[in-house]
Amino acid sequence: MDKNMIREVIAKRVAKELKDGDVVNLGIGLPTLVANYIPEGMDVTFQSENGFVGLGSAAEAGKEDKDLVNAGGQPVTIKAGGAFFDSAMSFAIIRGGHVDATVLGALQVDQKGNLANWMIPGKMVPGMGGAMDLVVGAKKVIVAMEHTAKGNPKILKECVLPLTAAGQVNLIISEMAVIEVTERGLVLKELGPEATVEEVVAATEAELIISEDLKKMNI
Amino acid sequence: MSKIVSINEALDHVKDGMSVIIGGFLGVGNPHKLIEALLEKGVKDLTIIANDTAFPEIGIGKLVVNRRVKKAIVSHIGTNPETGNQMNAGELEVNLVPQGTLIEQIRAGGAGLGGFLTPTGIGTIVEEGKTKIEIDGKEYLLEKPIKADMALIFGSVVDKKGNIFFNKATRNFNKFGATAAEVVIVEAEKVVEIGEIDPNSVEVPGLFVDFIVRGDQ
16 A cells, blocks of 8 residues: 555544544544544534634635634634633643544554653654543544554553553554454454455554454444 | 723833733734834844744744743743754753643633642653642642743734633633733734624633733724
8 A cells, every 4th residue: 555545544444433423632633534434414513622612624725714714724614603712721622521532643542542642752853732631531442543653563561651641542444454442451352454464464563452342444 | 091002012021031922823813913023123042931932933832932931831842943953953942731731821820820730741851840749649730830921922803801711722822821811912813892802702711811802903
């Protein structure tokens, strides 16, 4: 699979986790693509942590509004029924458990559901932005990422990088697998379109429990 | 007494070494003209408290690029590589704070609260040096309030009493930023007469605002 295909597979599969009526926050990058695969007629409200719900598509060229961008700074639109608010309200929504699902990328995620996605000491320190609050506050935390980085596992026994939050991840979706974080450990529930169990196990450092009900990803 | 002053009169109150809350999110809702004037005035060694350091050529980012900032208390610096460069070179102190914690610290500062308890940051390096308190079996971090010497705020429409209406996503850190500083200067994109803003639409009551500068001139 090429990069675009990988991203499409992941975004399509994440979209299937969302339910009618959900309030959802999508992280920057790959998670943003999830919005493209929400089925027609399904009502999902996207929250933008810089201060509104009802996040719509990117603004058309020439129709940008300087006062309306997403949390990545890109000009966007707001849908009918949306609402603007300040940052304190935004994080009351996020931290207070009023977001049904958040979808974020990861540098590393481990078998206890720990997530590291905000810094590589000495190399890259962008800051956590709203990620720490989102991961703690959202009812469901979905990590959407490529299974490995340059061939190296990102799903580890224990995160090495500084954590974004401890024990908050519920589901990991990659192009190779859907993995659920449970009290027993990581459960491999679905295989990607081109992946075998052996390949997933080889590309994952963490212990995997193979679900008795293992399926192919339906996308 | 009229609150409307020239930018230079307003910025007479900003001194080297002050702590300054600046509203905005990646440049949207930054008080751009106040920032430009601050640069021209040559104020330095500022401690800035803001969501982010924007982009090198936009808003707060310019204060960093021009080395006017001694310390930045922010949630995100990824869009302004110069912040990271100065931080790595030991020239700029950066305190990274989760966004929800930072805005709540500002809100607490303005609201006269001694702090608050948040689950955000538990089990991460954010908890280092902080008091942990257990409430009903769940762990929280005690986070303290933030107050600043100065707040530089943007308002879309401001009446001559200082009542502020915000357009769209410009509320961000502007709304509560206006509550948490000794001196509050608002840059008004548009100034209107008293009574022209429907009281239903006012998000920051004018009592918080000391000076209004015209961003439309």
